[in-house]
Amino acid sequence: MCARRSLGVAIGGLGALLAKQIAAATVIAYDDLGPEALYALDLVAFPAVVIIDRAGRNFHETARAAWRSR
Numbered sequence: 694m695c696a697r698r699s700l701g702v703a704i705g706g707l708g709a710l711l712a713k714q715i716a717a718a719t720v721i722a723y724d725d726l727g728p729e730a731l732y733a734l735d736l737v738a739f740p741a742v743v744i745i746d747r748a749g750r751n752f753h754e755t756a757r758a759a760w761r762s763r
Contacts, residue, residue: 701741714739 703711715734722731744752 711739711741 701711714737716737717735719733720730721733724730742752
């Protein structure tokens with residue numbers, strides 16, 4: 694399993710566009726949930742920003758704090 698993990702959320706047309714960039718999807722947990730299962734994704738040229746990383750750092754909070762300190 695890859696050491697890098699993140700949660701992605703996209704709605705509507707954006708979700709459909711980003712889905713085209715998934716090269717492979719492997720169920721890694723909760724396979725009994727079908728499409729709600731936990732998947733490992735192999736991504737190709739995936740245009741996304743990780744907002745909260747696995748260490749709990751929140752991009753919105755750090756960017757806002759940096760902007761306020763200017």
